[in-house]
Amino acid sequence: MTTLTQTFKIPESIKKGSKFSFCPGCDHGVAVRLVAEVLDELGLREKTIAVASIGCSVTLYDFLEVDSLEAPHGRALAEATGIKRARPDKFVFTYQGDGDFASIGMAESMHCALRGENVTAICINNTTYGMTGGQLGPTTLIGQVTTTSPTGRNVEYYGYPIKIAEHIALCDGTAYSARVSLDTVPNIRKAKAAIKKAFEIQQQGLGFSFVEILATCPTNWKKSPQKAHERVREEMMPIYKPGIYKDITANN
């Protein structure tokens, strides 16, 4: 007689009884769950100090059963630097949006990578400022319509979007830089592998590790969850190509 066992469980690192408050179809929930799974698998939960940032990512501390500090907008990696320098034995990661990481916090992000701080940054790239209602951000694609680019992003007015993972990979202090997507199950698996690799690199003390996650914002894109994932695939991935841009542990 075969007995049924439950194989899909809520990770220990997710707060018991918490319910994600993200919009339907938003990839933040998937990303937070992947982070929690990796914290569990590497046994990091009890030594973790997470840094939440400003934007939809701020709610991270409502869902993870870890110690958390909320950084002012853009300053997450300065906070992470302070935490790690004060307590090098702790596991420190930031969870930020593209606006927080690559616009208002670009100086802190780049210099953290350049110093090779032994921390990890997870950056959710959804090509818009989600929490404030879908304005143009640093990763808004050329031609993309937002509430502050009503006729689409043109470079004459708005300049060019930034390819974050590629820029971070250029910093000498960066040990690992990858871009992943959450549009399909295989890609979600790859995303988890990248997060795990980034966390392991910090455990090994090798330097700055970074994962950019391409994500949906169905509410502000005004698309269904399915159509939003199609947009990630068809419009974002050709420009923001998934891949590992730097991994100092890889064999050449």
Added chain:
Amino acid sequence: MTECLTKTSKKVLTKGNYAIANAAVLAGCECYFGYPITPQSEIGEFMSGKMQELKRAYVSAESELAAINMVLGACATGAKAMTSSSSCAVALMQEALSYAASDELPIVLVSVMRGGPGLGNIYPSQGDYNQATIGGGNGDYKMIVLAPATVQECVDLTYKAFYLAHKYKNPTVLLADGLLGQMMEPVEFKEYPYPEVDNSDWALTGAKNRPGRIIRSYAPSADNQCEFLNKLHAKYKLIEENETEWEEINTEDADIILVSFGSPARNAKSAMKECRKLGLKVGLLRPITLFPFPSKRIAELAEKTKKFISVEINMGQMIRDIKLAVNGKAQVELLNRPVGNPPSVEEIVEKIKKESGV
């Protein structure tokens, strides 16, 4: 210069900036994060060597914004951490100071004032009295502000800044000026005299055998925020009751009381002594804590004295707090220099004579 500075019972001749830095090290400061700016760059220079030597944390931050936020991060773990800066660069830090007050983090900021507004210049100034005591960040918050007048006090009040910051979980500012930062005086570095404050009930250390802790300023509802602000301000009231500190000389029979903090208080004290020799009944009240301000004592003195003269290196900032305390019961005059060296002893004596009708 730096190697001679350690804990010692002998007096050593040193600059205010070095005295502050060495005192911070002796107070157990575990992390220094900073960005250079005159007239306080010696603090970061001293720390860069000393902290590495002691295997403590030092980061040359990319900006003052980053530096103060690194302090926030370190303090969130319960560590003793600090930064130091000056006027226009302290302006850059105001957002983080507001967060630190709301997060109730024990950050220590050394602010060595220079001329402003804007880039201003590198001469001594007290133009940031308002910046420190009222604050440039958003929301209803207060920082503890300590004002040394001698290089020895730079040492003693640096110790105290670390203690009060941790005791009250509140951002604390050591407010010096360019003159104090650069002047040399003999000082003694005694043992850090305060007990270590237990932070095991709030510091972020990893959620081992307990639920995760969150340090945040986001208050999702208005009710939450009302409750929080009332609690925060009850703490400020407690600080006012327990920690208000000032020096007072010859005030009992005084017709005129000079009120001055920091380096101008030195000339004010000399001027008071000169005037006493001339038979003029002059006293001095020197606030050592600017928040909490010795308002209660000034109000008591206002019942029996005729005039207060505020001596400041700015356009008159502390005078506002004096007037609030005096509440119309005595006359309040200003003797100021907008920026640069403090009003001279002679200038202060002249002002006192004029106000006395001599």
